[in-house]
Amino acid sequence: MRSDLQWRLCWENELQLADHVELSDFFRKSYGRTGAFNAKPFDGGRSWAGARPELRAIGYDAHGVAAHVGILCRFIKVGEVDLLVAEMGLYGIRPDLEGLGISFPLSAVFPVLQQLGVPFAFGTVRHAMRNHVARFCRGGVATIVSGVRVRSTIADVHPNLPVTRLEDVLVLVSPIGRSMDEWSSGALIDRNGPEL
Numbered sequence: 280m281r282s283d284l285q286w287r288l289c290w291e292n293e294l295q296l297a298d299h300v301e302l303s304d305f306f307r308k309s310y311g312r313t314g315a316f317n318a319k320p321f322d323g324g325r326s327w328a329g330a331r332p333e334l335r336a337i338g339y340d341a342h343g344v345a346a347h348v349g350i351l352c353r354f355i356k357v358g359e360v361d362l363l364v365a366e367m368g369l370y371g372i373r374p375d376l377e378g379l380g381i382s383f384p385l386s387a388v389f390p391v392l393q394q395l396g397v398p399f400a401f402g403t404v405r406h407a408m409r410n411h412v413a414r415f416c417r418g419g420v421a422t423i424v425s426g427v428r429v430r431s432t433i434a435d436v437h438p439n440l441p442v443t444r445l446e447d448v449l450v451l452v453s454p455i456g457r458s459m460d461e462w463s464s465g466a467l468i469d470r471n472g473p474e475l
Contacts, residue, residue, distance in 0.1 A: 284346060286338050288334070288388060291335065298326070299326040302326035302347065305344040307321045307322070328369065329368075329431075329474040330434070332351050332368075332369060333352060335350070336387060342373075344373065345372070346376070347369060347370070348371075349370075350365050350367055351368070353470075356469040362463060364398070368403070392455045397456060398455060398457040399453060399455055403474070404449050409449060415451075416451070422462075424451070428447055430468070432472055433473065
């Protein structure tokens with residue numbers, strides 16, 4: 280049975296402490312299933328892991344937060360080209376709803392992304408998520424770009440660890456103000472900041 284979600288689109292400064300606490304609990308439960316390390320960034324009511332989003336789409340059902348995606352406008356470097364994007368990340372679905380066909384409604388945030396003037400929305404996912412995101416890409420809403428590595432800074436600096444991370448991930452690109460033909464090619468994307 281598919282859950283009926285009510286989506287709330289809100290700017291980060293519209294969230295109250297109770298919202299952050301509820302989202303923190305949601306992320307600890309959703310991300311913690313893949314290991315305690317993945318849940319740790321959300322301790323203490325923190326509702327972000329790396330970079331903090333500017334805009335959030337939060338899906339609610341009768342049991343509270345059911346789904347989430349965060350959005351952050353930033354410049355990335357694709358090959359040798361600097362490109363403004365709306366990065367989408369902090370994607371999660373409550374564990375009891377996985378496999379029920381719930382997906383992020385890009386149509387809900389598309390008008391806001393157009394107002395922001397970004398040419399593309401951009402996000403990364405693990406290769407294990409390919410089948411899930413392929414459904415999202417149907418109809419040209421987004422394109423999966425593979426064979427690209429993404430370099431990001433680490434959110435927290437530790438004296439005994441590198442300050443950047445290089446990952447082999449799937450890149451998702453949604454044309455907002457330009458066509459996919461205008462997406463720059465390159466085997467490396469520099470995020471120039473921490474992952475969302």
